[in-house]
Amino acid sequence: MNEILISIIMPAYNVSQFIDEAIDSILQQTHKNFELLICDDASTDDTLDKINQYNDSRIKLHINKKNIGYLKTCNFLASKANGEYITFQDADDASHCKRIELLLAVIKKDNADLVGSSRICNFGSNVEKITNYPTDHRAIVRSFSSIGSRSFFPNSVMFSQAVYKKIGLYRDCFNRIGAEDYDWILRASESFTLVNILQACYFYRDNPHSVSRTxxxxxxxxxxxxxxxxxxxxxxxxxxxxxxxxxxxxxxxxxxxxxxxxxxxxxxxxxxxxxxxxxxxxxxxxxxxxxxxxxxxxxxxxxxxxxxxx
Incomplete structure (x- = not known):
């Protein structure tokens, strides 16, 4: 039986220090049928050189001639996705080796449209912590009443092409100001079923030089x-x-x-x-x-x- 094709989108900008770990964590997934869509957003360090060191047919590299930012790069990569399901991987974070397998299993079992997971924050440091989120759709939607509530960690989410075809990904009105992922989850919740799993499958790095920290x-x-x-x-x-x-x-x-x-x-x-x-x-x-x-x-x-x- 053939495995379902999963598209993983990875925007990359000046992350040469971390991108090896991010790519390796995807190549080591137990679910092997995926395409890793990477776009170098006009990095000024050796990020692109690090990417080019990999020789794996599942990696599909795109290069922006000029920097267009995280939001537009994600939207571009999503438009190139061929998989039945799409998920994210930031280039300065990492994933558990069973992340895709576990999320896909829940999608099949619960017939969910979007599935996310808990995350491990500051992985590799002395202040690691696990952030848990509500697991069922009703609890997730209720949590929205707390403004800015991260009832989903967007980068951990796997979603179907049906979601993308109906609502797209990020809206340009949030370009360079953030919360594009929160806006997207809110819009998705109006038409689709959201679920979280308790396992911490996404390893988030608190990088002081990332876009969210600049x-x-x-x-x-x-x-x-x-x-x-x-x-x-x-x-x-x-x-x-x-x-x-x-x-x-x-x-x-x-x-x-x-x-x-x-x-x-x-x-x-x-x-x-x-x-x-x-x-x-x-x-x-x-x-x-x-x-x-x-x-x-x-x-x-x-x-x-x-x-x-x-």
């Missing part, structure tokens, strides 16, 4: 609130209202919303990026004309630094 004040002022925007669009759809109007309303609002700037600096602080934290905070003080509000918040953040150091 903070730019002007862009990420909206990006920090993008899960909230995705959720408000979801509610608008459920209630039969205009979701685009909600998107326009909140993106304009958060372009001038200083609280989201504070989210950026706090994240820099908690990830130990102290130089970037200081530079960004000084820039914020200039933008907001040295408002007292920011002085107060600065001392609260500075207190946190002292506690960490002491």
């Amino acid at each position: 903070w730019q004040l002007d862009v990420n002022n909206v990006a920090n609130m993008s899960p909230f925007i995705a959720y408000k669009m979801y509610l608008a759809r459920v209630e039969g209202e205009n979701e685009i109007a909600e998107y326009d309303k909140y993106t304009k609002k958060y372009l001038k919303y200083p609280i989201s700037h504070l989210v950026v600096v706090r994240r820099l602080l908690t990830t130990g990026q102290y130089r970037q934290f200081i530079k960004l905070y000084i820039k914020m003080l200039g933008i907001y004309k040295l408002r007292v509000f920011f002085y107060i918040d600065f001392w609260l953040i500075f207190r946190d630094i002292l506690r960490r150091v002491v």
Whole structure:
């Protein structure tokens, strides 16, 4: 009996330090019938050289002449997928050797349209932790009421071509601001059955240099609130209202919303990026004309630094 063909999409940008481990974890899968669709998004390091070292007919390499970003690269790769099911693998993460086998088994058993798994965070470090998610569709949908709730870890998800044909993948309105995966899961939940398995099949690396850890004040002022925007669009759809109007309303609002700037600096602080934290905070003080509000918040953040150091 022939195995079902699975398409695995892997966008790659400046991940030469990690991509070997990501590719190896896919090549070692117990389910052997897959195509690994890799796209180098105009990397400036030797990521492409690392990819070219592999000689496996299941690897299909695409190369962007210029950087187009994670969202558009994922969409491009999904359009090239030939498999009956599609899943993801970030180039700086890894997968358990039975990940595809386990997800596919649940899809067949439960007749689910999308199946995800728990994840192991910060794998390979001294602070590994397993993040668990609700397992059945109703519990997953209920968890959406907590804005930004990650009831699915999107990179762990396997989904059918039927899902892709109906809702596509990521929407351009979330390009470079994030939460494109959250928006996608919310849209999928309206028409398809979602399931999680308890096994931690996806190994997530907390990479300080990844896209999600690169903070730019002007862009990420909206990006920090993008899960909230995705959720408000979801509610608008459920209630039969205009979701685009909600998107326009909140993106304009958060372009001038200083609280989201504070989210950026706090994240820099908690990830130990102290130089970037200081530079960004000084820039914020200039933008907001040295408002007292920011002085107060600065001392609260500075207190946190002292506690960490002491």
